[in-house]
Amino acid sequence: MNMFWHEIKSNYKSLLGWIAGILFFQLSGYSKFQGFKAAQGSSSINVIANSFPKPLLAIFGMSNLNIATLIGYFGILYIFFALIAAIYSGLLGANIVSKEERDKTSEFIYTKPVSRTSVLGAKFFAGLINILILFVIINLSSIVGVGITNSNNFTLTGQVTNLMWGILLIQTFFYCMGIMFASIFKSPKTPTVIIATVIVASYFISVLSELSTNLEWLKYLTPFQWFSAPSLINSGHVAYGYVIVVVILSTIFTGIGWYIFNKRDITVV
Amino acid sequence: MNVIETSKLSKFYGKERGIENLDMQVNEGEIFGFIGPNGAGKSTTIRTILSIVHPTSGSASIFGKDVTKYGPEIREEIGYLPSEIFYYENMKAIDLLRYSASFYKKPKNHMEHRIQTLAKLLELNLDKKIDDLSFGNRKKVGIIQGLLHEPKLIILDEPTGGLDPLIQQKFFNLIQQENKRGASVLFSSHILGEVQRLCDRVGIIKEGKMIKVEKISDLLEKSTKRFKLTTKGKADKAVLLNITGISELVYNGNDINFLFRGHLRDITKAIAKLDLVNLDVNEPDLEEIFLHYYR
Amino acid sequence: MNIFWQELRFYRKSLLIWVLALSTTLIVFLSSYQSISSQIDVFREVVSHYPKALLLVINFRFEIFYTIYGYFGYILTFIWLAGAIQAMNYGVSILSKEVTDKTADFLLSKPVSRSRILTEKFAAGLSLIVITNICFTVTALLGAKYFSHSNFGIKTFIMLSATLFFVQVFFLVLGFLFGTILPKIKTVLSVALPTVFIFFIVASFGGILDKPDFYYLTPFKYFDPVYIYQNSGYDPKYLFALGGFVVTSLVLSYIVYIRKDIKL
Incomplete structure (x- = not known):
């Protein structure tokens, strides 16, 4: 457990920074909703939202969202929280394993009487705790933010939580992928670059998929669409199929990472 | 074990x-x-x-x-x-x-x-x-x-x-x-x-x-020692003749320089016959040996 | 100029990868243009029934969207995002790597002044950005020609494409400043990626929240494709903001770097 606590200690300051970022966005994100809500009366906003061609909705990130409702509005904010969470998780996964080789402490830790599995395990779970903490913060702050904007009415909490599960799954997916890349590659710089590319590409593909019906098939390729705000709001729960996909893939990623990490040479100085 | x-x-x-x-x-x-x-x-x-x-x-x-x-x-x-x-x-x-x-x-x-x-x-x-x-x-x-x-x-x-x-x-x-x-x-x-x-x-x-x-x-045993002697007058070359184990023998005025490998008793008996003003014996040094392998 | 050339050599491979990445992203987005622009008639039909007041809410930026300029302008948002990561990466790493790779005592023991080091490194970073942009603009022109099957004003198009340059300069300079101020940056991407995304999200929020004041905070809002199209030029107040930021950051970078103790 010593390695586990060591990792927790090393990472908490960074986590605090990210939490601050989340809270900052929560503070500023809801102010436009009143404007949207005001227009609701004329029913024109809904008409627009429903009849706009796809790309136009995509520009405002409003695809398939009923922005006159608070939950629909929150759906616009959702993608940004998902992005932040994804970046945090992916980078954490990649860095937490590769940092020993990056900082040249590999000759310290890997010559200790512990197996590589236990080192990896301690790091994996310490990182997971961090992910969960960030998730809880995003979840709670969103519930509070939505509730306050809803005139201190917290009935939407259930719907907000639905969306939050999507974020947790996206986090897990990219976290395990980051762990895998760091376990595979000997050079500590490579995994960070790759996971960042994957996350940015996933976001771009997600955007593209919303631009036109011809491109809708792209949604199968990116977690940001598997758990997109519209699908989560409209169906009321995460798509169980995609949950299974994420669980299976995350397990595979972690398994591959664990296997290769034990087999490969550790990079020294 | x-x-x-x-x-x-x-x-x-x-x-x-x-x-x-x-x-x-x-x-x-x-x-x-x-x-x-x-x-x-x-x-x-x-x-x-x-x-x-x-x-x-x-x-x-x-x-x-x-x-x-x-x-x-x-x-x-x-x-x-x-x-x-x-x-x-x-x-x-x-x-x-x-x-x-x-x-x-x-x-x-x-x-x-x-x-x-x-x-x-x-x-x-x-x-x-x-x-x-x-x-x-x-x-x-x-x-x-x-x-x-x-x-x-x-x-x-x-x-x-x-x-x-x-x-x-x-x-x-x-x-x-x-x-x-x-x-x-x-x-x-x-x-x-x-x-x-x-x-x-x-x-x-x-x-x-x-x-x-x-x-x-x-x-260490197998290694050579370096001897540097300085005699009072001109050195008597006959003294060091026929001593086995001496190599690189150099006479330079009153100075005698050589490498010796073998029993110290033999060489000390020999140089005792010389009228010595100064005697230097170098500690055996493994560096020469090692460097040989480095090359 | 030796430092300058050395840095260019060092980033050769990275430059190639980024140019390819940006071009590929652009082409992928552009290739969807046809399927999107075909919907313009649908849009016009729908909008024609809207009350005037409502049209004010929407404003005619949507009409523009269906032209190649508008669509390109939309794509640019994402190209900026990627390009910003590239630029910030360069800005941060070109300085911080001396510390992380422990080559600081090599460089600083040479007969060079710190200001010369900064100048040559910055010039190298800037050159990388310029080269990237030239390649990108060429690709954009060719791609637009190919995918739009119609004519368009080259000058306006280039003006749009050049916005990438300005955004990249912003992040190059910002990254450079980070490189001088922060003592040791172990993973450049862990600093660059979140920073760029923060500016991106602030821009998106600013857009949604419709708060023009926010726009000064983030280079992603300095260049509005619709404005550029309408006025064949850039909005001067944002150019001033950009210029002000660049000058201030660079000056600050010099002051800090020349004085500080370099961590060896």
Whole structure:
């Protein structure tokens, strides 16, 4: 457990920074909703939202969202929280394993009487705790933010939580992928670059998929669409199929990472 | 029993040769020196037996256990001092040492006591951040880190670089004490004088292969001494004639210079006949021998 | 100039990869243009029934969207994002790597002044950005020609494409400043990626929240494709903001770097 606590200690300051970022966005994100809500009366906003061609909705990130409702509005904010969470998780996964080789402490830790599995395990779970903490913060702050904007009415909490599960799954997916890349590659710089590319590409593909019906098939390729705000709001729960996909893939990623990490040479100085 | 035993151990980094068919034995209780030119494979050998890198072929065992299979178990009793010391940011020396101690199953207060004792001996301020320490002081952290759990096998990779001469002395005494306590030592170094002083046997590695293993005492015995004499008048050349074992004999006015190998009794009997003003005999130096292998 | 050329050589491979990445992203987005622009008639039909007041809410930027300019302008948002990561990466790493790779005592023991080091490194970073932009603009022109099957004003198009340059300069300079101020940056991407995304999200929020004041905070809002199309030029107040930021940061970078103790 010593390695586990060591990792927790090393990472908490960074986590605090990210939490601050989340809270900052929560503070500023809801102010436009009143404007949207005001227009609701004329029913024109809904008409627009429903009849706009796809790309136009995509520009405002409003695809398939009923922005006159608070939950629909929150759906616009959702993608940004998902992005932040994804970046945090992916980078954490990649860095937490590769940092020993990056900082040249590999000759310290890997010559200790512990197996590589236990080192990896301690790091994996310490990182997971961090992910969960960030998730809880995003979840709670969103519930509070939505509730306050809803005139201190917290009935939407259930719907907000639905969306939050999507974020947790996206986090897990990219976290395990980051762990895998760091376990595979000997050079500590490579995994960070790759996971960042994957996350940015996933976001771009997600955007593209919303631009036109011809491109809708792209949604199968990116977690940001598997758990997109519209699908989560409209169906009321995460798509169980995609949950299974994420669980299976995350397990595979972690398994591959664990296997290769034990087999490969550790990079020294 | 052999503390370390490798059998046809090979490690290739892609096509680059690390070590090739290396056979090495380190006996229990000995201090084994490990020398060789840069790039010969010393670090590779050490990293392979520590399981930092995996062998391409061949095997290695420590305490009779295969290093790949029993890695963590073996490392309970290994203390490793790498040549370059890097540690975690923002950690004080004492924090790092306690973290290091937390990996071993030995009694905690015993290790804590060791840390304090060693720090005092080496004159290291434990409360300073490692980042703020000089290179030599960081080395001290490394030394304590490697010894605090009283391991049965100590692996040293260029350990004295950066240490001032007094601390070096203390370090050697420390190693010798550990050795007397029963620890075996694998000592990799370029400083041939150190190897000569500390080690029982020395292995010379070159281009990935172990080319010679010798006892230090044997090497010393076989080595030549350099004699420099100055006589009062002109030297009597007849004195040194027909003495076997003399080579490179040079007469320069009143000075006589030669190398001698053999029984000292024979040569001292001979030069006693000379009217000497000055006599210099050089301590046998392994450097010549070693350098021969380095080439 | 030796430092300058050395840096260019060092980033050669990275430059190639980024140019390819940006071009590929652009082409992928552009290739969807046809399927999107075909919907313009649908849009016009729907909008024709809207009350005037509502049209004010929407404003005619949507009409523009269906032209190649508008669509390109939309794509640019994402190209900026990627390009910003590239630029910030360069800005941060070109300085911080001396510390992380421990080459600081090599460089600083040479007969060079710190200001010369900064100048040559910055010039190298800037050159990388310029080269990237030239390649990108060429690709954009060719791609637009190919995918739009119609004519368009080259000048306006180039003006749009050049916005990438300005955004990249912003992040190059910002990264450079980070490189001088922060003592040791172990993973450049862990600093660059979140920073860029923060500016991106602030821009998106600013857009949604419709708060023009926010726009000064983030280069992603300095260049509005619709404005550029309408006025064949850039909005001067944002150019001033950009210029002000660049000058201030560079000056600050020099002051800090020349004085500080380099961590060895």
